[in-house]
Amino acid sequence: MLAVGIVGATGYAGAELVRILAGHPQVDLRILTSRQYAGQAFSDIYPAFQGLTELVCQPYDSQRISAETDLVFTALPHQIPMSIVPGLLANGLRVIDLSADYRFENAADYEAHYEPHQNPELLTKAVYGLSEVYRDSIKSAQLIGNPGCYPTSVLLPLVPLLKAGLIDGRLLIADAKSGVSGAGRTPSLVTHFCEVHESFKAYKVADHRHNPEMDAILSKAADRPLHISFVPHLVPMSRGMLTTIYTQPQPSVTAAQIDECLQAYFDPCPFVRLLGWDRFPSTRAVRGTNYCDIGYRLDPRGKHLILIAAIDNLVKGAAGQAVQNMNLMMGWDESMGLDAPPFPL
């Protein structure tokens, strides 16, 4: 059994890690930390867990977590992880960080959109945890920068097509829609029930911090600098993310080539379900699961390839992919502990 800790266990991503790891056959969940709720039982914060876990939230204690665990998930606002991760790594722990702090290869990109980085030397050591794309590097990594939810939904359909040179990188548009849990558990007007319910809006239009994260990985896949126009929207629901992508096949590329490319790429991937041409995903069908469902269509008048990807933003977009990465790092079956039945209703 692997001794595991979660730093920041009471936010939504942290709690989702608890939910998933509670059923993981190889994990012994030892430590949950929370600044806000230190000293309180986790099941007092999330009463769903009454009788299911006795764990009490602790203040963060680097010594203790290093002594008692082998692998730590950090589910914290960006900028906090970079102050604690180096210590954990130095003590020999593996770390999967769910913030943006270790997602970029070079510090300048991070600093342009976030804050000055305190340990830029770790950025080359960290592996970007998009499991299906960087599986091999993840296996031998000590530190994972777990992808953002939006990038996960944008990158999975596009990376294989860019790598294969099948689409024209000059037209890349991602129109994304996310449930409210993506905004976290801290109360604000943005997440106030009455401000969200029966409403729909765009926000941070072509101005979201996940955009450079996408651009970096897309550029790497195409081996030239690319930019995707990215517009996120807020959906009046708690969970789920659906992204509609507009691009253009390269001139002589056929539909069959696109299909074959995606099928070949995702054939060994248990969590990508290709729906094929003209069948489309819904967030309902991936609710509570680690799946990314992808469907696609050529606009019948021929100009655009439309790809639609759906994930559960808290699972494949956060905690689930983090556990998938842990499985890869430990050499376990990639889907261990991630096979809870879906929750379609």
Place this chain on the structure above:
Amino acid sequence: MLAVGIVGATGYAGAELVRILAGHPQVDLRILTSRQYAGQAFSDIYPAFQGLTELVCQPYDSQRISAETDLVFTALPHQIPMSIVPGLLANGLRVIDLSADYRFENAADYEAHYEPHQNPELLTKAVYGLSEVYRDSIKSAQLIGNPGCYPTSVLLPLVPLLKAGLIDGRLLIADAKSGVSGAGRTPSLVTHFCEVHESFKAYKVADHRHNPEMDAILSKAADRPLHISFVPHLVPMSRGMLTTIYTQPQPSVTAAQIDECLQAYFDPCPFVRLLGWDRFPSTRAVRGTNYCDIGYRLDPRGKHLILIAAIDNLVKGAAGQAVQNMNLMMGWDESMGLDAPPFPL
């Protein structure tokens, strides 16, 4: 492995059975039937199950289901089960019926609120599947009449107190609130999104078919005829049921006695979580689980004992309790296959 069939697998209770049984370690799910979707893959109806089950919906075939399975769940509108259950029993199968057809001990009660009964002789043979109350009879039953969702939420808190003579049966009021999935999957104005969303209403006020079902079991517990005033309401959410019960302790009964009675009664029950005095449940905390959470309070001005019970109407109120009953019938651990993590968000 027990070979199991679900008759009526594409309604919400049926699909919830699929969801639960897919993860049950002792069950081999062999047959799903559906009149409406015969010939279609279950995962076409519920795309969440793509890649998870290959089962194709079949038309109902008594011979085939008898040949291939040992236990059948019937998740059908009332009146249909009574036309097929006798045949299944005659073929030696165990049957757990989720309709009202086998919930009443005498035919007159059933016929007063439903239809003429075609096999009233089975009513005395059938056991009412309120697992915590009739556990012993369930263990040896061949036919279970699985309780309605409303009765489950009303009876669990009241039966122990009535049996112990701690409350006055003359004041029994249950004000219940249910999510929309209780109305089933067949489209109607009642379940139309725009008619439900941002609205709240009562329906079948003191006139619901589940009322006589409650009255029968309450009377049995108290050993005298009782009636509970029952008012159901529709909540704009998909899942969940919360029932607020108003009653009166017998004159000299103390709070401690009430607490002790409930604690003693539910001590061996893995799926009842007593929250105790002045702590109250929410449907969120039982979402996706087989739990019934119960909290209570004496109105400080002393007149009323208020008991609040929350369940997931599709789990403890339907499919989960049915699986719990199967476990009891088979002599397995009562909670086998019912330990999927909760789904609080």
Place this chain on the structure above:
Amino acid sequence: MLAVGIVGATGYAGAELVRILAGHPQVDLRILTSRQYAGQAFSDIYPAFQGLTELVCQPYDSQRISAETDLVFTALPHQIPMSIVPGLLANGLRVIDLSADYRFENAADYEAHYEPHQNPELLTKAVYGLSEVYRDSIKSAQLIGNPGCYPTSVLLPLVPLLKAGLIDGRLLIADAKSGVSGAGRTPSLVTHFCEVHESFKAYKVADHRHNPEMDAILSKAADRPLHISFVPHLVPMSRGMLTTIYTQPQPSVTAAQIDECLQAYFDPCPFVRLLGWDRFPSTRAVRGTNYCDIGYRLDPRGKHLILIAAIDNLVKGAAGQAVQNMNLMMGWDESMGLDAPPFPL
């Protein structure tokens, strides 16, 4: 035209006052105050009003508001109004306060559940603004304590029956359900979308501050001390309140007497719609309106009279009733400015 100010215009009740008064033919809305948003255009806070009002939120200034307006609505958290209302009254303004500060006749009742009162002498001067019940006193009042939303829904059906001696005051139970806007606009976990959506729960069970407000008016109607057991619940919707009341007719009282009593009482009341026996309201049908819809039923087994009342908690439960009271105070038609079409969807 009456010059009107709203103190606390950016909370939900305040904004609803703006919405209603914007269309009131006799009102000139002059001043909106807001601590939090002083200096910002109201239409920046509520973009729905872009192009519809030029008003800019001001800090509260007693002198200015007294100089420029004749009547003021105070829509503030309790305890704040009592520090400003005496000054406004002294300057000759009429005041309609939407907080609890002027709802109680004697200070002890208020102080038992809220805070020490700074101007208890005003309590006897203030009139409780339940328009249908205290219409005559309201007409000549200078200060109105506008009722809480819960008390409005509880008192309207019960007061006439208690006054007429038709029901037994010993059994009074109100099971109330409210939309989230009742909790106000200040962000908190209670109003966080993900904590509310797809969930239902009770709160402050038999322990809500509105309970003594109800008890006081019920006791006054019955002319003897009464207590109602009151349990509020939170519904995952923004607007609307539905209250289910359980009581008992006096022994020889007939259904016809109950009906006649309610019909006679509410005959002159434009905002109470009696649905009669066995027809029940929904919050949808009163959405956006000042109506209180009331339906009722005798439990067929005879013990309980069940009355169900629905209001829009922000209209009849707050801003609408406040405007209705203003109309009465000014000698205008009671429904002036309150006739916007309903908003059923």
Place this chain on the structure above:
Amino acid sequence: MLAVGIVGATGYAGAELVRILAGHPQVDLRILTSRQYAGQAFSDIYPAFQGLTELVCQPYDSQRISAETDLVFTALPHQIPMSIVPGLLANGLRVIDLSADYRFENAADYEAHYEPHQNPELLTKAVYGLSEVYRDSIKSAQLIGNPGCYPTSVLLPLVPLLKAGLIDGRLLIADAKSGVSGAGRTPSLVTHFCEVHESFKAYKVADHRHNPEMDAILSKAADRPLHISFVPHLVPMSRGMLTTIYTQPQPSVTAAQIDECLQAYFDPCPFVRLLGWDRFPSTRAVRGTNYCDIGYRLDPRGKHLILIAAIDNLVKGAAGQAVQNMNLMMGWDESMGLDAPPFPL
């Protein structure tokens, strides 16, 4: 007073017409027809209107409606209007049809996506009722083909820019999101609460019947054949539509030119609110109103102009625009009867 009839008054668009026309100062609403509810009071179908209208739904009777009214709104499924509109016109009535039957200039376009047309000769006589674009023709029209909701949200931002030659018609993408009421009141799985709630999906991807309607008007504006790639999505809310449009400015076009073009075009339009650069609309802010709010942004890396438009699909997307067109036809103020306060919560 203009005598008005609504044919198909109990669908959502029809009921919204009732809601708006009930407050229109120049309209006398005389006749409501409904096949399904003939003989029933409108307020039985929509209890919100109890006490507000005495109108009883009638079966459709061409003679009677021609005798008693001067102008008729037909709010029916396509194909039905074309069987009754010629008769109404022949009797001298004005007709505003909310279906697709009179939206196309030539029958072939209609027939390619709908059905054979029974009176193609009327298509050249009918005026497309996009009020802001075809105001002058609408004023003198006898028959209006009222636009679909999706086309309204797509065309308003694009038509001025295409007419002015400021954008490149080769890149036109509209990613649209609609509330459920757009699917109508007839129950189906698509509108079942439990199938919609907490889910988000695309549908009819680049395959929606509103696409050719958009293409026709866009092509007319640009004076050359254009095609927009259009993907509609279903949002778990009742009302509201938001469309995100991606296009490309012509090479040397400046941001100032785009702004000036839109401002000049919409200056005389009371129902278009331009939010300007980098401010974006929400459906909440137009809820219950006839407004179309439009905001825009150049992707900072320069490639795309992103325009976002929000409307209430039942108002500006259906009934409200129909009333606006009636006002234009009658020579009244364009916004008469359309000034009910917004309903932001």
